[in-house]
Amino acid sequence: MPQGNKVMRLRSLIAGGLAAATLCVAPIASAQEEHVKPARQDWSFYGPFGKYDQAQLQRGFQVFREVCSNCHSLKSIAFRDLIAPGGPAFSEAQIKALAATYKIKDGPNEAGEMYERPGVLSDYFPWNFPNAQAARAALNAVPPDLSVIAKARGYERGFPLFLIDPIIQYQEQGPDYIYALLTGYTHADDPFWDEFMPGHKIAMPMPLSDGAVDYTDGSPKTVKQYAKDVTAFLMWAAEPKLEERKRLGFRVLSFLAVFAVLLYFVKRKIWASVHSDAGAEH
Ligand code: HEC
Numbered sequence: 171m172p173q174g175n176k177v178m179r180l181r182s183l184i185a186g187g188l189a190a191a192t193l194c195v196a197p198i199a200s201a202q203e204e205h206v207k208p209a210r211q212d213w214s215f216y217g218p219f220g221k222y223d224q225a226q227l228q229r230g231f232q233v234f235r236e237v238c239s240n241c242h243s244l245k246s247i248a249f250r251d252l253i254a255p256g257g258p259a260f261s262e263a264q265i266k267a268l269a270a271t272y273k274i275k276d277g278p279n280e281a282g283e284m285y286e287r288p289g290v291l292s293d294y295f296p297w298n299f300p301n302a303q304a305a306r307a308a309l310n311a312v313p314p315d316l317s318v319i320a321k322a323r324g325y326e327r328g329f330p331l332f333l334i335d336p337i338i339q340y341q342e343q344g345p346d347y348i349y350a351l352l353t354g355y356t357h358a359d360d361p362f363w364d365e366f367m368p369g370h371k372i373a374m375p376m377p378l379s380d381g382a383v384d385y386t387d388g389s390p391k392t393v394k395q396y397a398k399d400v401t402a403f404l405m406w407a408a409e410p411k412l413e414e415r416k417r418l419g420f421r422v423l424s425f426l427a428v429f430a431v432l433l434y435f436v437k438r439k440i441w442a443s444v445h446s447d448a449g450a451e452h
Contacts, residue, residue: 230403311373
């Protein structure tokens, strides 16, 4: 029975392949279990209809400005970006006044000297440190620029979640990680201990504490709320056009769905005549 043999061989091949795959995946999975994995959070920007929450982005910017910007840069964001619709969308007057409180290095002037002037809307967010060496000297490590950190960080979801994630359109590993990192300082006696860093050591001392940022919209002044808001803000900084992308994606998929239905009827029409012709001959 050559046919039966072939089927048998195929079956054992598949079984062997599956066993090998399980063997490969198992050690990876158990190695990862040693790390605590960030938990999934509820984000307003999750899913095909996800949107940024303007009030949350405004609070997140407040946390960034009052806390994180003491150490981190945000090079890709200009003051005027904070006015644009779809983002924190502050008023122009608010951001003009804010920009003017920063001293921006400019020049050289006609005498060939660099000088400082108040910031304007077209300036990019300035860094508190003159250069990376100065930051390292002060902090023992260079704080990474936060412009795209929400997209640059993430974590392995492991089998089988990495197969399910594309179906449920889960793409928030970056924000989940940052939220976990900011809320992972659970050893009160050690400000450099973080649950989500390899070896639990981080050069960033616990940046947030309850009550540190004074919200004016009645939102809770807790580490969790600050972490959530600043993470949403960093997600916006990394992907300001997220809403547009999702809207376009939905339109393309709707078009494809309608097109598929039309194609089905066209196919039926074409093949209907072929069938009846063939029937007529026999
Ligand atoms: C006192 C300075 C300081 C402050 C304030 C600070 N950070 Fe940091 N941050 C650092 C340093 C230094 C590192 C590099 C840590 C390392 O390499 O171990 C870092 C690293 C990070 C990382 C990267 C972690 C990784 O996976 O490598 C993120 C994300 C981050 N900070 C976010 C924030 C946010 C958000 C805030 C504001 C709530 C903030 N930081 C406030 C100094 C700071």
